């Protein structure tokens with residue numbers, strides 16, 4: 001018997017997730033599936049909610065929210081033991097970057113139909129310094145963007161906060177000296193950004209690792225080396241289409257292991273949109289078996 005738990009972040013997408021409860025309920029009650037809702041009441045709670053749902057016998061967990069909600073749910077699934085668990089996301093946050101690689105249609109109610117069908121596939125998961133990363137782990141210019149966005153959001157809500165922080169970082173961020181070991185090959189670089197990814201998108205739609213496949217058993221690494229400010233500003237828009245790979249200062253690798261060490265200032269580690277620490281960073285493929293609904 002299938003048993004589904006919808007974990008709803010009531011503040012995601014400015015309440016868009018909460019507004020989905022009724023339509024989900026209306027649709028599911030016609031299916032005969034067993035299901036329930038759990039609504040988070042504070043930041044960071046979704047991890048323990050997912051853990052408890054599994055301990056209570058739920059085998060299918062669906063985050064109703066954005067990337068932040070999904071990431072927390074994945075940590076809980078990993079801690080409870082992901083064997084025979086199917087994860088899902090009904091995207092209604094600000095970025096929804098991981099769901100873009102899972103589903104061609106981003107409408108949550110269309111994705112709900114896929115959930116009802118119940119077909120799933122195994123998806124890779126990364127392990128970044130012990131934290132599970134389903135989408136993208138990044139070090140460099142994105143760190144100050146994430147921190148500044150949090151601060152600016154308190155004064156200016158919405159996407160403007162992210163835009164302001166991004167422009168500030170593009171104007172002021174200085175390249176950092178790093179040592180990167182990719183499958184035992186060590187290189188030294190002056191970098192603006194290093195990403196080790198499973199998914200393709202980060203930062204709300206930037207196609208940073210356009211060649212990534214979520215089930216190929218490989219980590220996609222994109223390194224953006226030092227460029228002039230003028231070149232950086234002119235190249236930046238191309239990231240949204242994944243066309244930055246044509247730029248000579250951008251390097252791309254597929255591998256099984258990445259180690260990043262700072263040679264000057266330490267870099268913030270951003271795992272799926274959350275700052276979780278600093279360099280040194282060790283990224284490998286996690287042994288967790290994690291399944292996602294697919295279409």
Ligand SMILES: Nc1ncnc2c1ncn2[C@@H]1O[C@H](COP(=O)(O)OP(=O)(O)OP(=O)(O)O)[C@@H](O)[C@H]1O
Pocket residue numbers: 009010011012013014040041042043044045046065066067068069070072092093094095096
């Ligand atoms: N009841 C709650 N009150 C406040 N924060 C919550 C609550 N439930 C979950 N959260 C937090 O909301 C954060 C953002 O979640 P998510 O990314 O899913 O939505 P979002 O709308 O895309 O948000 P953001 O704009 O911050 O990216 C997560 O860090 C999560 O821990």
